[in-house]
Amino acid sequence: MKQLDDFYLKQEEPIKGLFLALKEIILKQDEDITNVLKYGMPFFCYKGKMFCYLWTHKKYKQPYIGIVEGKHFDEDFLLQENRSRMKIMLFDINEDLPLEQIEDIIQKAIKLYKSGIIQV
Known part of the structure; x- marks a missing residue:
């Protein structure tokens, strides 16, 4: 966990704050989501299967x-x-995070994994 924490801490503001906010938003979408460090970047897994990253x-x-x-x-x-x-959702550091869009796409990704189309 230390390496994962270090990833967030070594980012420069405002990206550091944005990544920390995104981490909280993503983790609160489902209790089966975990945050791990893979390939040197923070990945979020749903029941152990990678589904998004920062x-x-x-x-x-x-x-x-x-x-x-x-x-x-x-x-x-x-x-x-x-x-x-993969597809990506870019963020402008000078604007507020589009919370509804973020939550919608994370929920869609979770539903995709729950549907069985993506093997979990």
């Missing part, structure tokens, strides 16, 4: 939530770019 876009320098099974979603605020499976 990172900063190299080109845009913006923080984002990566949705592992994003290919199943058609929301216009999700970007696929050159990814075959």
